[in-house]
Amino acid sequence: MSVLTLEDVNSYYGNSHILFDLDLEVEQNEVVALLGRNGAGKTTTLRTITGTVPRREGRIEFRGEDIADDSVDKISNRGVKLVPEERRIFPTLTVTENMQVARDMSSGNPRDIQEMYDVFPVLDELRENRGRNLSGGEQQMLSVARALIQDPDLLLLDEPTEGLAPVIVDDLYDVLSEVVAEDVTVVITEQNVDFALELSERAYIIEKGANAWGGTVDELNEREDLLDEYLSVGGAEAD
Template sequence: MADALTITGLDCFYGEVQVLHGLDLALKRGEVLCLLGRNGAGKTTTLKAIMGLVRARAGSIKLGDKELTALAAHEVPRAGIAYVPQGRRLFAEMTVAENIEIGLMTCNKGRATRENVLELFPILRERLGQRSGTLSGGEQQMLAMARALCLEPDVLLLDEPTEGLMPSMIARIRETVARLRESGVSTILVEQRVDAVLSLADRVSFIENGRNRETLEVERLREDPSLIKRYVGVG
């Protein structure tokens, strides 16, 4: 299977503090790749580096054959990558419809894209006139994903999408990511919930001290959970 996104030798810093150290990572087309590791390991920084929000001092990030490190942050979504950050970052005073419209405007998408997104999240159709700040946590997460998917991305980056959600909402998020995989969208998922990882991911990359220590098929982790404990400290 060809790679949708390839990271090679990536170095990133916050000020003079190096956070990513020669990180290598490959996302296959149509797969869900989970980044797993302790807090501060560099998982979120990896997503931000892909989006151009943290600049690379060395290394390469390629979407297919297109080099992303030379792009400004506002150009990366137009290249085909959508990002849902931790905390969702919706416009709380705007309605659901207005938040979705912002996503559509980013890449000049129209009604057909809007309808496709609402088919993925039918509950949002019932909430179009409601202020996004009054939605439940799960509904806000759905709206954040819907807004990102208005870009019709090839690659979707999700940072802790199930954090603080009820089990029923977690199940809906998982179902949506699985449906996106079936439609050909490749996803990098940062997640702390091991149960979510094992039930959804195709492969897992263990990020430790800004490096990708190992990437394993999820079947191997199901067979030997001690491999997770080695890197994350939980079984």
């Protein structure tokens, strides 16, 4: 059964039309990559799913139920959890408090905070540090931990490696590959195509807010033309 279905979805910021008749299908326990250049509409796609864009139209279903008119908190409480691009750690709260807030608000069966500290030992040493004092990598770990503690049905990862040092990216990869091995469904957007494809089974390419291609990662790996055309791999960074 499909966990998530987007059909003919359009999204807008004010007068700007960002997504054009976008389709997306995600199955149970699948990891799906959303690829595309900067500004292609990947983040807007995730925001459309979580309800944080100002206006959206079209069919958006989660576990067969229409969520297109739901509020952000209601969608979250259905089990859809976003790890946003900007991490959005609560700056004045400590690491532990950031996780406690997530745990308190969890609608399902939240995990224990200690469990998260076992998964992210780097956070264990920073328990009482305030969010604003964490490095970018630490904030990213905490942002992922904060989503995982709520035991998501669908985890949306928006550019998780952005701005991170290579060694941190490796750590994050280890953690996420453990996460995706469990029964969680994931949609991941990445500029770092290799990172995303290593984790994913299927991929969508988005270009100018519309579907450009969809298929398995194996298929995509055979199609260097697609990577060249839409993702500028190896070429000059288009942005």
